[in-house]
Structures are given as C-alpha cells and as structure tokens.
Amino acid sequence: MIKIGIVGGTGYTGVELLRLLANHPKAKVTTITSRAEEGVPVAQLFPNLRGHYDLAFSAPDPDVLGECDLVFFATPHGVAQAMMPDLMSRGTRVVDLSADFRIKDAEVWAQWYGKPHGCPQLIAQAVYGLPEANRHLIADADLVACPGCYPTATQLGFIPLLENNLVHPERLIANAASGTSGAGRQASIDNLLSETADSFKAYAANGHRHLPEIEQGLRAALPKGAGQIGLTFVPHLLPMVRGIHATLYATLRGNAGDLQALYEERYANEPFVDVLPAGSHPQTRSVKSSNMCRIAICRPQQRDTVVVMSVIDNLTKGASGQAIQNMNIMFGYDETLGLNSPALLP
Amino acid sequence: MIKIGIVGGTGYTGVELLRLLANHPKAKVTTITSRAEEGVPVAQLFPNLRGHYDLAFSAPDPDVLGECDLVFFATPHGVAQAMMPDLMSRGTRVVDLSADFRIKDAEVWAQWYGKPHGCPQLIAQAVYGLPEANRHLIADADLVACPGCYPTATQLGFIPLLENNLVHPERLIANAASGTSGAGRQASIDNLLSETADSFKAYAANGHRHLPEIEQGLRAALPKGAGQIGLTFVPHLLPMVRGIHATLYATLRGNAGDLQALYEERYANEPFVDVLPAGSHPQTRSVKSSNMCRIAICRPQQRDTVVVMSVIDNLTKGASGQAIQNMNIMFGYDETLGLNSPALLP
C-alpha cells in the first residue's frame, strides 16, 4: 500500500482523484492539502465522499508530503513549479496534473502562461504522461506531467495518422468541445448554469493554452523529415458537466489504405483506447466516469479529408484517471488497477 | 461465484445491473434475455459495456434461466408473474425489480395495474425487499419484490417518524421528483429532451401506481392501533437523467424530542442510509451512481410540521443497486459487495 498525497484537493480533479482512489487496492490517500479549506473534512466539501474518507484538508507541509510515496498536484498553474525542487529532493515521486511541466520549452511556456517558468531545471526530467506514447519512460519517471484534457483526446485521435505519415501535418484541424467541469470549481459568472445551459459557443479560437502542448505531442508522433505540424484548434463549451469530444480533420497524402485496421492495430493492446466499429459515432456518455477513450474514423464521400472522432471524460482520462494510470505504471501495478468500472450510462 | 440471469435487459435497470455486476467478486451474469434484441451483443446496445461483457441478448429459455442461482427480472409489469411459477419450481431464487409482487393484496394490484394479478398464489411468499425494514426475511427469501424508486426514498424518510408514532399518520405528504430515467427506455414524445429539458411539472397527481405500495410500507412501520395511513403523493419530472428527491411533510403529534438523534440512531448501522448533519439539504448528485440514500430532517420555525428530505439514485438504490443489495443478503455476502463506489460528483 503506497502512501498518497494530494496538493490542492478542492477542485474537480481533486475530488475525482479521491473518488477513484477510494477503493484502490494498492494506494491510500494519507494527506490532502488546501490552504483555503484547512481543517474542513473532505466529505463536508464533497458529500459523495461521506463514509469513504475521514481526512480533512490541511495546509501543505513539506515534511508530511515528503513521507508520501507519490504526490499528485491538482493545483493552479505555477504551484507545482514552486514546490517541486524541495519535494523531489526528498525522493517523493510526483504526478503533476497542472500544466507546469508539460511544455518542454520554458520560453513557450512563459509565452502562453504569461510568466516565467518557475522551475526550468526540472523540465528535462519530466516525462509527458501519455501512456499510449510514453509508457516505458513513465515507468521509471520521478516526475510525470499529466496531459491536459483536450491534448489527450486530440493526440490519441491523430497519432496513428501521424506516426504513419498519412496526412499533411501542416493543415490539421481539431474542433473540440468540453463540458463545464473543464473550467474548474471556482466562482465565476461565465460558468453559472444560467449562463451556460441551453447554449453552445466556441472560446479562445484565437489561441488556447493547450495548443502548444498538442502541437508538441503531435510533433513527437511524426516521423523525422515528414514536415511541420500546423494545427488549428477551436475549443467549445458544452452545456453539460463532463466529457470531451474532439472532431479531427486531416487531409490524406494519397492512398491511405485501411484506416479502420490501422487504428485497431495501433491500439490493440491499449487498455484505455477503444476503436469503435466502422460507421460508429462515439458519445461522450459512453466514457462518463471511466478512463476510456473511444475513437471512430471515417472518410466522408471517400474524399481526401479524414475525420476522427475521439471522446474522453475530461476529469478521468483527461485528468485524474490518467494520473492514476500513470501511478499504476510508475509503481509496477496492473495499469488498470482501480480504473476498471464501466462508464455510467444513462 | 453465483450464476446470474437477467430477464429483460434492454432497459435502464438492465444496463444498471450489468454496470454494477461487472466487477462483483461473487456473481457473474451468465444469461440476459430480450426477445426484441435477440442476438445483439449487450455492448452494442450499451457502449459503456464494451470490454466488460461478451454476452449477447438471447430469447428467454426456462432451462437456461433455471440453471442460474439467481434471476433478476427487469421487465414490464406482468412478465414476472407469468414466468415465476415455472422458475420457482426449478429452485432458482428471484429478485423481481418490477411491481409484480410488491403489493400484498391482489385486488389492489389489479385495481392500480389494470388487469388481474397473474400469479396470486406466490404473493404471500414474496418478501418486500427493503433491507432497512425486512433484512431478516430477505435472507431466507426465494422471491424478493424489489421496491420501487419513489417508495424507497419515501419509506426511508418516513419510517423513523412512524415507528415511533410521532406524527399524525393520516395526513402525510410526499412531494417527490424524479429524473427522466425513471420513465424507462422506450420511444415516446413526452420524454424527448426537446419536451422535458428546461421544464418541470407534476404528473399523476390524482394517483400514481406507487401510492398503494408506499402506503402499504408505511402501514407496516406504524405501531398497531396508531391510526390509519393517509398519504398525498405528488410526483414531478425533473429535467435530468438520474435521481429522486422526496420532500416529506408530516404533522407532529406533540413534543417530538430530538429528531436528529432519532434518525441517526435508527440508521446508525445501515450501510446505505446516511443521515446528514442538522441544517443540511441533500443533493441528488451526492448519490448519483451509488446505492446510498441521504436524509436530512428539519422543523421550520419550530412549528409542528416536520420536513424530511430524502435522496437516492432511482436506478441504483431505487432499483438495480437495491436488487444487488438484496442478492448479497440472500446469499450471505457482505451486504455492500459491489456497491462500495462513491457517487459521481461532479
């Protein structure tokens, strides 16, 4: 039984970690921090956890965190960068759910997040925690940067096309939509039910922070010399709580062969990527509360534009579930431990 | 490992049984029937089950069902009555999720369901499967009639008041609201999203089929000689999928004492009834996907009307979860087996 700490547990990725870890057979949450809610029982803030946790939020204490085998950061950007050097020096392994260590170029990070990177010296050793791309590196990593929600759905959808150099990489389009839980648990007018229900809109069309992360991941999948990645990424806000749907468009270079077979083979051994039969349309509810990514591909009118549809639960495979998948890999457990429940439907 | 059959598995209680049983350590679904979907894999109809079940729907076969240790009926009214004599004669135990054996008086059943009872000879041996009231009888039962969703939320809310004869039983009010999944998975105009979203209404105010079931259960809780049960029950339809909220009103007979303590004591040992702290308001989402019932009580302005709020997930504690809870009791397992996951929040 490994000891788990969670830094910044009052948001949706925090409560999702707690939900998924409640019955994990090999991991036990021993500390969870929040300055704002210090002393408040987690089950008071999140009534679904009544009867599952006796823990209360505490102020972050380096000594306490240092005794954990693994610490999850479920914090706003910048917090992990500040605390990481001390924590790493104590030998504690970390899965960071924030964007702090996802971008390999500190200047790009600074440009998109609006401040200098606070811990550039640890960027190099951070492993990008997309198991379907980096499983071997994750196993030995001490610091895993857990991918963002849009990046997870988008990369898993594009990877087979790019790895096989089947499409023009400089003209990719990702039209994605997310439930409101992706905006986090913080007071705002824009995310009131009264403002977002019964409505749909794009946002950040001119540039969302996940763009450089996605492009970096797509670049990694592309064979050397195959060209430049150019992605147009437009996120949208759905009037619902959980789920991401990415509709991906790419232009085929030539005869693409059997794309359905290509995807099925690429993900044949992946426990959390499910390629649907030809002609399918994945629904976000088919993955709600689960760590699964479901994917379908098609080629409308047999023209040269291929369409890939990819769905995940943004809080599970898009955040806390993937974080636990990374933990399982890091500690040599069965990768699916604690992540085996079917999605909630209806 | 007991062998489980499900009769009528294409509805929401069917898929909920499959979801909850997917990882049950002591039970395995070996057959699931549907005449309409014969031959169709369950994972095709319910994509959340992809990777969890290889089963396909089959036509009901008495010999196959007779080999099961337990059969769940998740069927429209009347089906279980027709199949029960044969099945019981084979020694198979049954948990019936339909209303077929809930009402003890065959004439009352006939009056509310519009046709004669099809199997009156088995009514007497059917045990009403509300564990918080009938746990000992359930353990030995061969035929358990699993309570309806509204009846579960309402009875659990009223029982402590009635058992202690604290309120006038002839003037009870249950104002309840349910998500649309309570209406089942069948084609209709009335339950389209376009008809039910962004709206709220009462229905069946002049008499809902759950009324006689609830009154029968409340009568059982009332001490002899304490008066007649008279319930006004008005159900409402919520613009959401899962959840029941019952707001119950009763008039206190006199000094009621500490109601909070009364409820906490009554349910202290119940794994699936959670009495919230004084001043709380239970949310349906705090029990979504879980088998928990959460209850709060208050006495506004210290007047003689007591208000009880009770929430369940209509598909879990209100149907399939409670059915599995009954199964666990019938087979001597830990009552919470397979039912331990925290609710999904947000």
Next chain:
Amino acid sequence: MIKIGIVGGTGYTGVELLRLLANHPKAKVTTITSRAEEGVPVAQLFPNLRGHYDLAFSAPDPDVLGECDLVFFATPHGVAQAMMPDLMSRGTRVVDLSADFRIKDAEVWAQWYGKPHGCPQLIAQAVYGLPEANRHLIADADLVACPGCYPTATQLGFIPLLENNLVHPERLIANAASGTSGAGRQASIDNLLSETADSFKAYAANGHRHLPEIEQGLRAALPKGAGQIGLTFVPHLLPMVRGIHATLYATLRGNAGDLQALYEERYANEPFVDVLPAGSHPQTRSVKSSNMCRIAICRPQQRDTVVVMSVIDNLTKGASGQAIQNMNIMFGYDETLGLNSPALLP
C-alpha cells in the same frame, strides 16, 4: 411615450426588463445605471440586445432619474430604500423589483434581511404590486413593491381557497422549485453549471426570506376571523434556467364544492392567470418568457387534501413582466401592452 429609467440593470431582471420593453409601444428606456459597468453598452453585456439598444450603463444620477416618468429598481436589497426619498420627492413614480418595500412591518423586514429598514417612512404608501389582488391601489400608486417570484406563484395558487375560507389556514404547505436564474447573475461556486446541472436539492428549508412576504399576502386574502396563516415553505433548486413551479397543499375544512369552477371564476377576467382544465399538470415551459401564470387544482383520491400546481417564469411574471404589468396599470395603458407574446415552446 413615457420615459423609463432602470437602476441596477446588469442582473437578470434588468436584461429581462430591457427585452420586454424593447418593443413596448408606450415606454422607452432612456437611462440604465450600473456603477460597475459604467460606460459599457448594454448590448455588449447582453448580446441578445444588439440592434435593439444604443444605451450604455451610466452611474446613477438623481437628476437624470428624476426626469423619468417611471424608474424600475432591479437592485440588491437596500439600494431602493436609500435612493427612494430623493426620487419620490422629484415626483418620479417607482416600481421596485427588490424586496425593500414588500414587507409592511419594518421589524419583520429587519429580522429577515439582517439590517434595519432604511426607509420606514415610505413603507405605508408602498403598494404591493400583485395586480390580481391590488389592481385598484396600483393604478394610483407612486411606489409599487413588485412581488417576489415564489410569492407570486404561491399567492395566486392559494388565494381562491383562502378568500373563500375553504381550508385550514394554519397548515398550509408550499413546496416550490425554481430555475437557477432566481439566484441572480453573480459569481458563485454554488450556481456553476458543474454544481447544479443533473442535480436537485431543497434549500433554506428552515426559513427563506420569501416566507414572511408570502404569509403577509395570504393573510390579506383570508377573511377576518378565519384564523391564523401558518405556512411551511420549502424552496428547491432546479437544474434549468427559468421557471417556478409551486405545488401547494391545504387541508379542506369540509365540503369544498366545485374547486375547478371556483378557480375559473376567480380568474375569469385576469389576463395573466390561466386555470387549466381539470386533470392538467402545468409545465414551467408553457410560460417560459411569458407573463402568464398557469394553475391546476386537484383533490387526490377525493381525500381532504387539495393540491394546487402553479407555474410562472420567475423572471417574467415573477419579476420584470409583472413590473411592466404594474407600469401599464399605473399609466392607464392596456394591462397587457408589451406582454402579449406566447411562451417559447419548445
């Protein structure tokens, strides 16, 4: 064409006033105030108004407001009390949508709103703006206190029973539910879509601020000597934007006669109260965006508990529509002017 001012126009009652007044043939909004949004065009904050208004928000200026024929207050509690003496002294008539002048007893106001009443000297001349009860007084009033949303739905539902002394007034129950727009347009965690969608709960069961307002109104309807009003009022929060549904319960004193006819007669000449045929269940969507209140009554199992169901749009008949109805009466216009559009369905 009368000149209209709106104080505090950045909330939902503000935008609803603007929507309804956009095409009113006799009234034109000439000023709208907001300190926080001073200088911002109203059509920037509320994109549905693009092309309909050139106005920008301005800081409140007594001279400008004093030139208006009518000023609507769409402000938080306390603001109208502070500005009213000056404004009234200028001869401007006022419809106050806040709770500042609804309660006739300043001490009761202070008790429920947590501070002393700021303008007790004007309470007496304020007319409670429920046209179905006070039409004649409204016509001549200079200061109209527009009823709250729950109070409107609840009073219209109970009035015929109370006026005719048909029920025990000390045991009334109002189980009501509102869309989230009733909570206003302000940053909060509790009203995020992620917190309120797919869920339902009661709130303020121990005492909501609308309770004394409703009881005062019910008292006014009851014949002298008919007893004391005692109301248990439990509001609930619906996962949708607009609409209030009140389910009202009362115990009949004896033979009540034909309740359906009673309601139809009471409201026969009311343009904004629609008594549905016997057996109906009003849906909130049947009044969405309209000033209509629809009501149905029934008597389940012919017992002595009568059930009244009453629906309004909380922002229209429950606030801004009723405010305009009051304006129409005050200025001698056809009461339905600008309020004639059918509800939006679906």
Next chain:
Amino acid sequence: MIKIGIVGGTGYTGVELLRLLANHPKAKVTTITSRAEEGVPVAQLFPNLRGHYDLAFSAPDPDVLGECDLVFFATPHGVAQAMMPDLMSRGTRVVDLSADFRIKDAEVWAQWYGKPHGCPQLIAQAVYGLPEANRHLIADADLVACPGCYPTATQLGFIPLLENNLVHPERLIANAASGTSGAGRQASIDNLLSETADSFKAYAANGHRHLPEIEQGLRAALPKGAGQIGLTFVPHLLPMVRGIHATLYATLRGNAGDLQALYEERYANEPFVDVLPAGSHPQTRSVKSSNMCRIAICRPQQRDTVVVMSVIDNLTKGASGQAIQNMNIMFGYDETLGLNSPALLP
C-alpha cells in the same frame, strides 16, 4: 391581412410558426392541418398557445387551403411534392419548410432522400428562400423552398469568402452542432432526455442530407471558374433544445485583406445577420427565439486557415422565422415584421 394556412402543424416548426404569427400585424392563420390530431385544438397540444389561438387541427382540404393567400408546409419530406400541383393551380403561394424543393437536381434529391422526386416539373420555378442571397427572386416567387437549418448557418458563414474567391473551395469544412429540436417532435428512443442529456456526439459523419443542399448553395456563391466546391460536413447533437452553431474552416488562397471589414460590409444592410466585433465568439443563446444569425471570424495565429463561427436558432432563422421573413418579402411587407423581438437571454 393575408390568410395563412399551415399544412402539418404538429411539429416544432409548426408551433414555431404559430408562436411567431400570433401577433403578426398583417397575417392571420386561418387553417392548420393534421390528420393525426384532427379536431384537437392547437392550444391543447401546445399549451403555450392557450389564449392565442382558437383553431383546431383539421384534415387537409384543398378548397380551404386554396383560399389562403399563403400556405406554409411544415411536413415530412414528400408531402409538399404531392400536394403542390393542385395548390399552385389555385393561385395560392407557398413557402415550403421541408426539403422537397430545395435541391435543383431531381436525381440528387432522389439519391439523398431515397425515392424519386414526386413533382420534378415544379423544381425549376421554386426559389431557394435564403433572402441574403436571393431576395429579389423571392419577392416574385410563388413557391419558395425555405432552407434547412444547417444550410442557413453554413451558407451565411461561407458566402463572403466564396463570393470574393478568397479560399480554396474544394477543401471546406463545416463542423456544426444542433439542439435536439432539429430532430423533430416524434417518438424515438434516441432523442429521449435520458439518452441525449449530458452527452455529445457526431452523427451522419459519412453523409447528411443537408450536404448536397449546402454544396449547391456554396456553388451559387462562388464566381464562375473559381473551382469546385468540396465540403466536409459533420453535424453533432447538443444536449439542449434550440440552437445551431457552425464552426467553419477554410484555407485562404493568399493575402485575404481585412476579413472583418469584408463581413461587415457584406451584411451591412441585412436585418438578420449580425457580424460581431473582432475577437467575439457568438453564443447560440444570443439568438434563441429570434430570427438573427450572428457571425464572428478569426484567423488563429495569423495562419492561412480562417475560422468562421455562425449561430442561429434552428427553429427560427433555421426554419419558421426565415419562412416568415420570406413571406414578408413575397407580400411586400417590411421584412422584419413580426420578427423583431430580442432573443431570450438568459
């Protein structure tokens, strides 16, 4: 006052026509047909219309329809084709909201709708009723084919780019999403709230019936010799009732100039197309219940992919509102008559 008939009034476009025409100063609905609901008052089927219409549904009668100045068809595909010759011979003008006369090539129609066109001889004289493209033709038309919902949003978004030959026409992408009311008011499992709420999915990615209609419209906008139209169109289903959002992608040919100015000029005199300021993201709720189309354009990272976002209410500008706009043009009325109300927000 012109006399209006509606054929097939029990669906959502029917009730939307009735809502919008209730207060139209120049048009009065004198007959509305439905075989299934013959004799039922429209206000019984659609309670929002209580007090606005005394009409009942009647079986279609050629003589009665022939006395109308204008007949709207709000029918399933094929009905208008069958009734049109008789009706046209009586001199009645028609606005057909179905797809029966939208496609100019009868064989293409047959291919996508799965049966031979039932009235090919009238196709040529049918005018495609997109006022922003065909206003002059509409004015004199006897038969107007009112555009589909997706085609309206998509064409209005692409037209300025195509008319000016700024993009590669053979690589257009329309990623669109619609509320469930687009699926109509008919019993189905797929469109139950329990199946569609809290979820999002694409559908008909391999080919939706609106594809040939959109491509035909885009072709008409493109200068001769500018190339072939090739559109990838992927519709999605939103968990909400009303609204369409089209996110359009095109590859610029070269220096595109000031796209914002281009759009503003193109639509400067259009009463129902609103080009938002640069940097905006139109929300579907900003047009809910209104006939407006709101559009924003951007060019992310100044690359050569231009993104256009276009929103309409599928039942208003996407169907019944546009039908009335066409009617206003055909009869020489102010084009905005009866269509002037601001959208409903929140």
